[in-house]
Each structure stands twice: as structure tokens, then as C-alpha cells.
Amino acid sequence: MMKGLTQSQPQLLQLQQEPVPSQQPAVEALNPAVQQQLNLEHVKIRATSLFKAISRILEDFDGYAGTNTTPRWQDILGQYSMVNLELFNIVDEIRKVSKAFVVHPKNVNAENSMILPVMLSSKLLPEMETDDNLKKDQLLHGLQNLPIALQIEKMKARIYTIAAACESAEKVLSETRKAYGFGARQGPTITPTLDKVQAAKIQEQEKLLRAAVNFGEGLVSRDQRQMALALPMHLADVLNVGPEMQNLVDTSGVYQKITPTQINTISAQSALLQASGVQLLARSGTNMNTPSPQQQSPQQQQQHQQQLLQPQQRPKMMSLSQHQQLLTQQQFRQSAMPGPGQLHGQPQKQQFSQAPGNHKQFQGRQLASGIGGQLGQGNLMSRNLGQTSGAANNALFNAAQTVQNTQMVPNVSATMPSQSLLPSRLQYGLSGSNPQSTHSSQLLNEKMLNMGGANQTGMLPLQQQGGSQGAFGNMQQPNAQTFQLNMVALQNNPQNHQGAFCQQRSQNQQ
Amino acid sequence: MECIVQGIIETQHVEALGILLQGLCGVQKEQLRIHELCLKSVPNLGSVSSEVKILCDLVPPETTWTVRHVGGSMRGAGADQISVLVRTMVESKASKNVLRFFYALGYKLDHELLRVGFAFHFHRGAQISVTVSSINKMLKLHATDDAVPVTPGMQLVEVTAPATSENYTEVVAAMSSFCEHLAPLLHLSKPGISTGVVPTAAAAAASLMSDGGGTTL
Numbered sequence: 155m156m157k158g159l160t161q162s163q164p165q166l167l168q169l170q171q172e173p174v175p176s177q178q179p180a181v182e183a184l185n186p187a188v189q190q191q192l193n194l195e196h197v198k199i200r201a202t203s204l205f206k207a208i209s210r211i212l213e214d215f216d217g218y219a220g221t222n223t224t225p226r227w228q229d230i231l232g233q234y235s236m237v238n239l240e241l242f243n244i245v246d247e248i249r250k251v252s253k254a255f256v257v258h259p260k261n262v263n264a265e266n267s268m269i270l271p272v273m274l275s276s277k278l279l280p281e282m283e284t285d286d287n288l289k290k291d292q293l294l295h296g297l298q299n300l301p302i303a304l305q306i307e308k309m310k311a312r313i314y315t316i317a318a319a320c321e322s323a324e325k326v327l328s329e330t331r332k333a334y335g336f337g338a339r340q341g342p343t344i345t346p347t348l349d350k351v352q353a354a355k356i357q358e359q360e361k362l363l364r365a366a367v368n369f370g371e372g373l374v375s376r377d378q379r380q381m382a383l384a385l386p387m388h389l390a391d392v393l394n395v396g397p398e399m400q401n402l403v404d405t406s407g408v409y410q411k412i413t414p415t416q417i418n419t420i421s422a423q424s425a426l427l428q429a430s431g432v433q434l435l436a437r438s439g440t441n442m443n444t445p446s447p448q449q450q451s452p453q454q455q456q457q458h459q460q461q462l463l464q465p466q467q468r469p470k471m472m473s474l475s476q477h478q479q480l481l482t483q484q485q486f487r488q489s490a491m492p493g494p495g496q497l498h499g500q501p502q503k504q505q506f507s508q509a510p511g512n513h514k515q516f517q518g519r520q521l522a523s524g525i526g527g528q529l530g531q532g533n534l535m536s537r538n539l540g541q542t543s544g545a546a547n548n549a550l551f552n553a554a555q556t557v558q559n560t561q562m563v564p565n566v567s568a569t570m571p572s573q574s575l576l577p578s579r580l581q582y583g584l585s586g587s588n589p590q591s592t593h594s595s596q597l598l599n600e601k602m603l604n605m606g607g608a609n610q611t612g613m614l615p616l617q618q619q620g621g622s623q624g625a626f627g628n629m630q631q632p633n634a635q636t637f638q639l640n641m642v643a644l645q646n647n648p649q650n651h652q653g654a655f656c657q658q659r660s661q662n663q664q
Numbered sequence: 665m666e667c668i669v670q671g672i673i674e675t676q677h678v679e680a681l682g683i684l685l686q687g688l689c690g691v692q693k694e695q696l697r698i699h700e701l702c703l704k705s706v707p708n709l710g711s712v713s714s715e716v717k718i719l720c721d722l723v724p725p726e727t728t729w730t731v732r733h734v735g736g737s738m739r740g741a742g743a744d745q746i747s748v749l750v751r752t753m754v755e756s757k758a759s760k761n762v763l764r765f766f767y768a769l770g771y772k773l774d775h776e777l778l779r780v781g782f783a784f785h786f787h788r789g790a791q792i793s794v795t796v797s798s799i800n801k802m803l804k805l806h807a808t809d810d811a812v813p814v815t816p817g818m819q820l821v822e823v824t825a826p827a828t829s830e831n832y833t834e835v836v837a838a839m840s841s842f843c844e845h846l847a848p849l850l851h852l853s854k855p856g857i858s859t860g861v862v863p864t865a866a867a868a869a870a871s872l873m874s875d876g877g878g879t880t881l
Contacts (some may be wrong), residue, residue: 206818229824265714318720334848334867334868334871353860353861356818356860356861359672359815359817359818360672360815360818360858360860361858362814362815362857363799363814363815363818363820364670364672364820364855364856366777366799367777367799367855367858368670368855369668370702370777370815371801372774372801373775373776373777373801373814374775374801380876385806386699386722386806386807386808386809387727388699388720388722388727388760389720390804391760391761392763392764393762393764393806431795492691493694512666523729528775548818560873655790
């Protein structure tokens with residue numbers, strides 16, 4: 155510490171001397187005003203007194219070291235305190251001196267000792283400096299070579315021209331504003347008035363428009379319910395109608411006749427379902443026309459019967475909800491689906507396909523159709539069930555439906571080759587338009603299949619319950635044995651995909 | 665939540681409005697062609713009936729689907745003082761099978777319409793969208809190519825801005841101040857409140873058009 159002090163003193167002395175020659179080489183002495191400010195004399199006095207105090211201490215220590223006597227600490231401490239005092243005085247003087255040149259931070263401690271140099275520096279950060287230079291270049295473009303006074307003049311001229319341009323723009327804006335009444339709260343002075351007739355027309359149109367946008371009124375007309383023959387691109391993908399639709403328009407004239415009348419009676423909310431119903435109807439038309447194996451022919455006959463019976467049942471169907479109507483349409487689609495790819499649908503359809511019958515039975519079948527991949531539709535149908543009254547064995551239906559769902563799903567997912575299966579699913583569940591067979595019987599048949607030859611005696615009472623709803627058709631005699639026979643017969647025919655289906659079913663059961 | 669006002673403008677002034685909006689917003693106008701399908705739930709689907717809108721943006725190259733649910737609007741004395749309708753709204757993009765999904769859920773198509781026009785999206789105090797479109801109805805189901813306007817001589821102008829319950833006052837203020845700029849051509853009001861046509865519209869439109877369509881920005 156003492157060494158540091160001794161070193162600082164010669165520096166101080168140098169400080170006093172250096173500024174004099176280095177600051178303004180052209181001038182020999184400092185400006186007298188600066189000299190007065192600097193108060194160099196005082197600094198010199200303080201420095202010398204500090205020097206004396208420190209040298210005194212040094213002498214004392216030399217003496218102690220020489221004579222080997224124990225130093226008297228009070229004396230030494232006193233001398234140190236003198237040094238301290240002198241230090242304070244000189245720092246004070248230095249501060250006054252160097253106010254013009256340096257900044258002396260008051261509070262320096264460990265935390266800010268690193269940052270202080272950066273914070274105190276007047277030089278900009280490098281990025282800021284480059285920005286500054288860029289802006290300066292832009293401003294002084296072409297002017298940097300001139301003397302500073304000229305630069306200032308030119309900048310002033312530039313500012314003046316810009317201000318003038320702004321003022322003239324303001325004037326133009328305000329004039330036009332006045333002329334056209336823009337932005338004026340009182341509005342234009344001359345307000346053209348509309349004829350009353352015109353105003354009334356406009357108001358009417360406005361009502362129409364607002365109603366259409368906000369509430370959707372007036373957008374639906376009678377003929378709107380007809381399906382457009384060609385769906386726009388964005389819907390064609392989504393609704394899967396497209397090409398199939400066009401194929402089917404020609405095939406089954408009977409079905410086509412049916413749809414418009416039904417559609418007209420349906421409320422506006424059934425558009426899509428009707429559309430899909432139309433699709434499905436059309437598809438079933440093609441299926442109808444394809445040559446079918448033996449087992450399908452009786453069903454085709456039944457389908458024809460359904461067609462014939464349909465007009466009779468139309469009044470009933472009109473009163474149904476749209477779902478039901480759609481589903482009835484779908485029922486007529488005895489989807490004798492060609493190809494082995496659609497195994498699942500067909501056997502069920504064939505089992506269920508009957509002549510058209512009661513609503514309830516339709517609904518029942520609709521329930522049964524909620525199978526596997528058509529959970530969505532199945533939900534619709536179960537809703538139908540919920541809505542309709544008088545359908546017997548609701549619990550049974552639901553149970554059967556869930557049973558069917560759980561069992562059918564794996565098969566469905568495994569063997570679903572194309573999207574055309576979806577409508578087939580719709581179809582098979584919904585078809586089976588046997589008015590005489592009961593839904594419960596169908597479900598029972600399902601259940602029997604699913605349970606793999608369960609106790610037939612247990613089944614019979616259920617069948618009898620179902621039988622109460624109406625007569626039974628050919629396929630669904632309420633006799634488990636005959637059903638089993640049918641199953642066997644089906645299985646016997648290797649070509650029959652129903653057989654394959656049954657096989658799969660039996661596999662399911664296992 | 666969203667803040668929305670609607671107004672009407674005669675079709676003859678639509679171009680002038682486009683010029684005015686371009687000057688005000690500073691962005692390019694975007695073409696608008698949206699097929700809107702409004703689906704309603706059947707009675708047994710939920711405790712209350714709900715309505716969902718599926719919007720299909722038909723502007724090429726790709727069609728994008730959006731699902732939108734509009735809820736109730738703000739009510740009360742405070743709401744009456746605001747000139748803008750503030751209502752809950754939830755919107756989300758969806759994949760293209762959203763329509764089939766909703767049908768599978770049990771929603772039925774209630775009505776559909778086609779909006780054809782242009783839109784501006786910009787930020788001025790709030791993210792504001794202005795759409796000027798003619799509302800078309802389809803004579804046959806889903807036949808968007810053969811749509812005819814519901815009101816041939818009149819188009820709908822909608823100014824919307826998304827908002828949250830915390831910042832809706834600022835959004836409302838931003839929208840109101842923007843709507844004042846449109847005062848010469850049309851009046852904007854809450855949906856459901858009819859405004860009529862502005863008498864200065866013709867003169868304003870003429871002056872806007874007289875610059876030869878304005879200068880390109």
C-alpha cells in the first residue's frame with residue numbers, strides 16, 4: 155500500500171506537468187481560466203503535505219528497524235491517520251481539478267467496478283456506432299466535404315423545404331375534406347335525399363340481406379332440395395357422391411320417382427341425409443340389376459315387393475322424422491353387393507331383407523343397422539329408436555346394437571376395401587324391410603350368431619315377443635332351428651360370401 | 665370473442681369502397697369466396713340446440729375448412745352503449761372431413777350460402793378484418809357454381825376483430841374509430857339493426873372513383 159502511494163505521487167506530479175504541454179501544443183500555457191479552475195497550486199500543496207506525511211512514517215519505520223525498538227503503536231496510528239487526512243484532502247483537490255476532464259465515481263465497490271468503465275464511457279457501442287455512422291452518411295450525403303458552416307446551412311434549407319411540403323399537403327387535405335364532407339362530424343352541407351320509394355326498396359333489400367346472413371332465412375327454396383347433379387369440387391371429396399351418383403341416376407327409375415316426393419315433404423334440415431339417401435338408393439339400384447346368385451333372388455323379389463308396397467306406406471313414412479324416412483329409403487336398397495369384398499354387409503342384409511312393413515319394424519331395423527363401421531349412422535338410428543314409441547324391446551335393441559358393434563368392428567376394419575362399403579353398411583342395416591319379421595327376431599338371429607349356438611330354448615321367448623309385432627317372413631321364422639339351417643345352407647355354398655361371412659362370424663364367436 | 669358490425673352498400677359503390685379501404689388499410693385486398701354451411705343440432709342431441717357454421721374457403725389453390733361457433737352476444741346497459749356487437753365466438757381450422765364428422769354427430773344442414781367478394785386484414789389498434797361480399801344462395805343443394813345473389817343490388821360489409829374479455833374495450837374503440845372513416849360511404853351497425861343507405865354514398869363514391877381508380881400503392 156505504501157508502495158502504491160509512493161507511486162501515485164510521482165504520477166500526480168506528472169499530471170500537473172503533463173497537461174500543460176500536451177493539451178494544446180500550439181499554446182504554451184493553459185488558458186488562464188482553465189488554470190484558475192484547475193487550482194493546480196492547491197493540488198500541489200496538498201500533494202506535498204501528503205508526501206511529507208508518508209515520508210515521516212517511512213523514516214520512523216527505518217528508525218525502528220535500525221534501533222530494534224518496539225514501535226509505539228499509538229504514534230504510528232496517529233501518523234497513519236495524518237496520512238489518511240492528507241489523502242482525503244488531496245482527493246478533494248484532484249476532484250476539483252479533474253472535473254473538467256474525468257468523472258470520479260463516488261461509490262465504487264466490487265459489483266460495479268467491472269461495469270463502470272463501460273457505463274462511463276462516452277464512446278458508443280459498436281453497433282450503435284455503425285448505425286450512427288450510417289445515418290450520418292445518409293444525412294450528409296454529398297455534404298461531408300464542405301466546411302461545417304456550409305453543412306449547417308444546407309441542412310437548414312433541407313428542413314425548410316420539407317416543412318413547406320408538409321404544410322401544403324395539409325392544406326390540400328383540408329380543402330378536399332371540406333369539399334366532400336369527409337370526417338366532418340356535422341356531415342356535408344348538402345345532403346342528397348332519396349326518394350321514398352327508393353328508400354323503401356332499399357330497406358326491404360336490406361332486411362332480406364341481413365336476415366339471410368344472420369339467420370339464414372330466405373336461402374332455401376322448394377327446388378333447392380334437389381340434389382345438384384355435380385357437386386362442387388370441395389364437397390365432392392367430402393361427401394363421396396360424385397361419380398357414383400352419376401352412374402346411378404339412370405338405373406332405377408322407380409327409386410328416382412320416390413325420392414322427389416319424399417324430399418318435398420321433408421323439412422330443410424335433412425339435405426345431406428337425403429342426398430346420401432339418394433346416393434344409396436341409386437347404388438342399390440345397380441345392385442338390384444346385377445345378376446345375383448340363387449340366394450339373392452328371393453331377396454330381389456322381396457325388394458320388388460317392397461317397391462310395390464312402398465306407395466302404400468308412403469303416407470306413414472311422411473309422418474316420420476327425416477331420419478326414418480331416409481332409413482326407409484335405405485331399406486329398399488337390398489344391397490346385394492357384388493364382390494367378396496363386402497362380405498359383412500350382405501349376409502346380414504339377406505337375413506334382414508323382408509317386404510316392407512310397419513314403422514316400428516323399420517325403426518328396429520334401423521337400429522340393427524348401427525353396426526360396426528357405421529357407428530355414426532347407428533347413433534342416428536338409436537336416436538330414432540329413442541324418439542319412436544311403441545318399438546318393443548328397446549333394451550334388447552340397444553343391447554343387440556352394442557353387441558353387434560363390438561363384434562363387428564374388428565371385422566369391419568379388417569375387410570373394408572373401399573369407401574363404398576360405407577353406404578353398404580348403411581344399407582344392410584337398414585334394409586331388411588320385412589314388415590312381418592320383427593326387429594327383435596332379427597336381433598335374436600344376430601344374437602344367436604354371436605353367441606355361437608346359445609341355448610335355443612332361452613331364445614324362444616324373445617322370439618315370441620317379437621312375433622307379437624307381426625307375422626314372420628320367410629327367412630325369419632321364429633324358429634331357431636330353421637335359422638340354423640339357413641346358416642348351414644349358407645355355409646354349404648362356398649361361393650356364397652354369406653357363408654364366408656358366417657364363417658367369420660363363427661370365428662368371432664370363438 | 666369477437667367484435668362485429670355490419671353494414672350494407674349498394675353494389676354500384678362497391679368498387680369505390682374498395683378503393684377507400686385500400687387507402688385506409690394499406691394492405692392488398694384478398695379475394696373472398698367462402699361456402700358457408702350452417703348446421704343445426706337435432707333436438708335430442710343436447711340440452712339446447714346448437715348451431716355450427718362450417719366455412720369452406722374456395723379461393724384457390726386449396727380449399728380450407730373452418731369450423732365456427734357463434735355464441736351469445738354481450739348484453740346489458742354497457743353493451744347498449746357500445747356501438748359494436750361483442751359476442752363469443754370460437755373458430756378453428758379443420759380438415760376436410762369436418763362436414764362428414766358433423767353429420768355423423770347428428771347435425772343437419774340448416775342453410776348454406778356463398779360469399780363472394782374481397783377482404784382486407786390489417787392491424788390498426790386491433791387486428792381488424794373488413795369483408796365486402798355479396799351473399800349468394802344456391803338454387804340446388806351445394807351447387808356453388810350456380811349461386812345467385814340474395815339481393816343483387818346490395819352487398820354486405822362486415823368489420824370484425826377478435827377480442828378477449830380483457831381487451832374488448834380497446835378493440836371496440838379501434839373498430840369504432842375505423843368505422844368512422846367509412847362514414848361517407850356506409851353506416852355500420854350491430855347485426856340485426858338496419859341502417860339504410862348513406863345519402864352521401866353516391867357523391868363519395870364518385871369522388872373516390874374520379875381519380876382514375878387511385879394510384880397503386
